[in-house]
Amino acid sequence: MRHLAIVIFLGLLIASCAPKASSEANSLAQISDAEVLQFAIPGKELYENYCANCHQKNGTGLGKLIPPLRDADYFKADIHRTVWIMKHGIAGEIVVNGQVYNQAMPANPNLSPLELAQIATYLYNSWDMKEGVINAPRVEQYLRTPPAEN
Numbered sequence: 001m002r003h004l005a006i007v008i009f010l011g012l013l014i015a016s017c018a019p020k021a022s023s024e025a026n027s028l029a030q031i032s033d034a035e036v037l038q039f040a041i042p043g044k045e046l047y048e049n050y051c052a053n054c055h056q057k058n059g060t061g062l063g064k065l066i067p068p069l070r071d072a073d074y075f076k077a078d079i080h081r082t083v084w085i086m087k088h089g090i091a092g093e094i095v096v097n098g099q100v101y102n103q104a105m106p107a108n109p110n111l112s113p114l115e116l117a118q119i120a121t122y123l124y125n126s127w128d129m130k131e132g133v134i135n136a137p138r139v140e141q142y143l144r145t146p147p148a149e150n
């Protein structure tokens, strides 16, 4: 009887973990292109270390404090601007999906163009976006001039 209870407990434990594990893998699971994956795999890890504390692993942001990246009009509108924000941070009022945000995001002076390229490739090939590889030369190009509306 006791044995059975342990088996049932373990079964429930596994069942409760399984959906979580698969939804986390989800954002890489949509990528089939090998070159995109080469960037997106390290990009996912960098995102989780440098961005997910605030924007959350699944990109939904945090209420009225942190804007979303997933399904976000502001994010989708301009890759150049996103690369610039990752490197230099951003402060002041912005509107994302109709919601006003006004908190400072810190700069990431230590992230290299390749690391920024990996994060950008990961994000822009997640959540049904398919922007392909955003490579380091393209990131360097973006960092040379501020984006149009910033």
Ligand code: HEC
Pocket (backbone or CB within 6 Å): 047, 050, 051, 052, 053, 054, 055, 065, 066, 067, 068, 069, 072, 074, 075, 076, 082, 085, 086, 090, 091, 092, 093, 094, 096, 101, 102, 103, 104, 105, 106, 108, 119
């Ligand atoms: C300490 C919390 C924090 C961290 C860490 C952080 N951000 Fe942000 N981010 C913010 C906040 C707050 C804003 C809104 C800024 C404003 O109101 O002007 C923002 C805005 C943005 C925006 C523009 C708004 C949008 O939703 O598209 C992008 C893109 C972005 N962040 C991407 C990133 C990426 C990529 C990383 C990791 C390299 C990152 N952020 C790390 C807090 C953070």
